[in-house]
Amino acid sequence: MFSEIAEYFRTETLPHMWCPGCGNGTITAALVRAIKTLRLDQNKVVIVSGIGCSSRMPGYLDFNTLHTTHGRALAFATGIKAAKPELDVFVVMGDGDSSAIGGNHLIHAARRNIDLTAIIINNNIYGMTGGQSSPMTPHDKRATTSPYGNLERPFQLLDLVQAAGATYGARATAYHNQLLSKLIIDAYNNPGFSLIEAISQCPVSYGRRNKFKTPADMLLWQKEHGVTAGRRALKDEDFLIGEVFNKEAPEYTQEYEKLRQRLKGGER
Amino acid sequence: MSKARLMQGNEACAEGALAAGVRFYAGYPITPSTEIAEIMAEKLPLLGGTFIQMEDEIGSMAAVIGASLTGAKSLTATSGPGFSLKQENLGYAIATEVPCVVVNVQRGGPSTGLPTSPAQADVMQAKWGTHGDHPMIALSPSSVQECYELTVKAFNFAEEFRTVVIMLMDEVVGHLREKVELPESLPVENRKKPTVSPDQYVPFANDPSLIPAMANFGEGYRYHVTGLTHGENGLPTGKPEVTAKFLKRLTQKLDPYLERIQLWEEAYLADAELIVLAYGCTARPVREAIDAARREGLKVGLFRPITIWPFPSREIAKYKGRKFLVPEMNNGQLVGEVERVFGFEGVERLNRIDGELITVTEILEKIREVMSHVQ
Numbered sequence: 001m002f003s004e005i006a007e008y009f010r011t012e013t014l015p016h017m018w019c020p021g022c023g024n025g026t027i028t029a030a031l032v033r034a035i036k037t038l039r040l041d042q043n044k045v046v047i048v049s050g051i052g053c054s055s056r057m058p059g060y061l062d063f064n065t066l067h068t069t070h071g072r073a074l075a076f077a078t079g080i081k082a083a084k085p086e087l088d089v090f091v092v093m094g095d096g097d098s099s100a101i102g103g104n105h106l107i108h109a110a111r112r113n114i115d116l117t118a119i120i121i122n123n124n125i126y127g128m129t130g131g132q133s134s135p136m137t138p139h140d141k142r143a144t145t146s147p148y149g150n151l152e153r154p155f156q157l158l159d160l161v162q163a164a165g166a167t168y169g170a171r172a173t174a175y176h177n178q179l180l181s182k183l184i185i186d187a188y189n190n191p192g193f194s195l196i197e198a199i200s201q202c203p204v205s206y207g208r209r210n211k212f213k214t215p216a217d218m219l220l221w222q223k224e225h226g227v228t229a230g231r232r233a234l235k236d237e238d239f240l241i242g243e244v245f246n247k248e249a250p251e252y253t254q255e256y257e258k259l260r261q262r263l264k265g266g267e268r
Numbered sequence: 269m270s271k272a273r274l275m276q277g278n279e280a281c282a283e284g285a286l287a288a289g290v291r292f293y294a295g296y297p298i299t300p301s302t303e304i305a306e307i308m309a310e311k312l313p314l315l316g317g318t319f320i321q322m323e324d325e326i327g328s329m330a331a332v333i334g335a336s337l338t339g340a341k342s343l344t345a346t347s348g349p350g351f352s353l354k355q356e357n358l359g360y361a362i363a364t365e366v367p368c369v370v371v372n373v374q375r376g377g378p379s380t381g382l383p384t385s386p387a388q389a390d391v392m393q394a395k396w397g398t399h400g401d402h403p404m405i406a407l408s409p410s411s412v413q414e415c416y417e418l419t420v421k422a423f424n425f426a427e428e429f430r431t432v433v434i435m436l437m438d439e440v441v442g443h444l445r446e447k448v449e450l451p452e453s454l455p456v457e458n459r460k461k462p463t464v465s466p467d468q469y470v471p472f473a474n475d476p477s478l479i480p481a482m483a484n485f486g487e488g489y490r491y492h493v494t495g496l497t498h499g500e501n502g503l504p505t506g507k508p509e510v511t512a513k514f515l516k517r518l519t520q521k522l523d524p525y526l527e528r529i530q531l532w533e534e535a536y537l538a539d540a541e542l543i544v545l546a547y548g549c550t551a552r553p554v555r556e557a558i559d560a561a562r563r564e565g566l567k568v569g570l571f572r573p574i575t576i577w578p579f580p581s582r583e584i585a586k587y588k589g590r591k592f593l594v595p596e597m598n599n600g601q602l603v604g605e606v607e608r609v610f611g612f613e614g615v616e617r618l619n620r621i622d623g624e625l626i627t628v629t630e631i632l633e634k635i636r637e638v639m640s641h642v643q
Contacts, residue, residue, distance in 0.1 A: 075327035079334025
């Protein structure tokens with residue numbers, strides 16, 4: 001029920017701008033439910049986003065919210081967290097935003113293992129500009145800029161950030177939105193860089209071109225292909241959902257604070 | 269009591285930032301500005317601040333804005349090619365009115381150009397490098413002393429007017445070593461904080477001062493910041509009437525304060541038939557050339573804009589009827605502003621773009637040439 005989470009919204013900004021059938025609203029609610037469950041102080045929560053459909057999310061939410069430039073959300077968030085580590089910083093990005101133009105910031109935020117909770121809403125397409133292929137468009141799928149099918153191969157986002165040094169990675173979908181909320185809580189509790197890939201649907205710009213007749217068909221596809229680890233062998237378009245990796249490594253802002261303390265003690 | 273020290277321009281700039289209360293630096297290595305980053309890396313953690321070397325110039329500018337939103341006075345430093353990359357988020361800081369200081373130690377361009385040679389190649393880029401209409405403050409020091417004092421001023425302007433301030437240095441003043449008198453203290457400004465309760469706070473209010481109060485993230489004033497055109501509440505809008513109101517305030521917000529923002533130095537202007545308008549490193553040989561010309565009985569004066577943007581057009585307009593000479597280490601950039609005031613007639617140029625300083629002799633010869641045509 002929306003009334004359960006309405007206190008976290010700038011209700012005067014609603015209704016939102018997203019198309020009917022879009023997964024962004026479901027994922028927004030999953031994030032807000034996670035924040036509510038964590039009982040975080042609204043005044044200490046910062047939500048940062050880049051540019052694109054999903055990056056409009058912070059405007060609807062009643063926190064310290066920052067809608068930045070295309071691809072740069074993690075770099076802005078790094079400045080916020082490094083300057084004021086006591087803030088709880090969530091970063092919401094789209095797949096094109098985070099993995100194409102923002103790809104450099106993504107791997108370096110992971111490398112620093114800075115304590116940010118990042119959510120990439122992956123709808124496999126540039127939605128706001130009308131359906132161009134992104135680095136997350138699957139091979140052979142159609143987009144306005146791959147009208148004969150995508151020749152390129154998509155990133156494996158979680159593998160990418162794990163290799164770069166992130167300490168928590170998980171995946172869920174708009175369909176598996178309760179799992180998504182739970183994973184956001186776990187990601188928040190990881191003291192380091194956490195990434196959640198939230199698979200979403202864009203019925204207008206992706207679904208129509210790729211044989212999904214309705215938004216519900218896309219949610220059913222998520223239900224069918226999202227597989228919990230160990231449930232069955234992955235085949236075809238299947239993907240793992242749930243926690244994918246979780247490890248320990250020094251966190252950037254804690255390391256920096258240790259340096260300040262060390263210097264205060266006269267050590268160089 | 270002031271302290272005298274031998275210092276490099278980049279070092280003086282870093283020391284000025286520290287005197288102004290800088291607590292955050294994000295940057296990316298680039299010649300000839302790197303010393304500023306190196307000093308910040310050493311000093312900021314000692315002061316409880318933060319230095320971070322980002323993955324690129326774009327990310328550095330982004331991190332600086334993020335840090336400033338939490339209340340930390342924030343700085344980045346770069347040079348030509350890096351300054352080009354900064355433009356995206358530099359525009360964001362202007363549009364969202366987040367105070368910060370960007371140092372550009374200019375080098376020869378275009379492109380990678382002349383990394384270790386001086387130039388004044390980014391004068392127009394400083395004003396118009398980022399897209400859209402916007403206000404801009406850029407300061408141009410011509411001595412190491414000024415690198416120090418103007419950096420303090422740059423932070424003060426950034427904080428008071430909620431905008432980006434560019435320290436438009438050049439390789440000569442950045443790497444020059446000379447004596448600096450460090451004042452015991454200089455006035456330091458801090459951003460105006462809201463005096464109302466959070467539910468009354470209007471983050472981008474059309475305040476009569478044109479500069480709305482700024483709450484820092486985490487202090488209980490939850491508001492939205494976006495590079496989209498926004499209303500007084502910070503939320504995006506496409507409405508022409510809201511857009512017009514926002515952009516009117518944004519583009520005019522420095523106007524009431526020009527008297528304090530526009531700084532310049534002048535010498536021998538009262539009887540000058542020819543005024544040499546020079547800034548930054550070029551003002552140094554110009555001063556010598558003017559003294560030599562005066563000894564020859566030539567009535568020559570100096571007008572040195574310290575604030576390059578907003579350009580002090582009204583001030584120089586007072587000298588209608590005099591001849592102007594504008595020597596620059598570019599192909600003629602700031603001279604255009606002089607021509608906007610007087611037209612092409614009576615405005616002379618002297619340009620050098622080969623990475624070498626314009627010499628006293630070159631300037632003196634040009635002065636003699638121009639003066640030989642003065643009736």
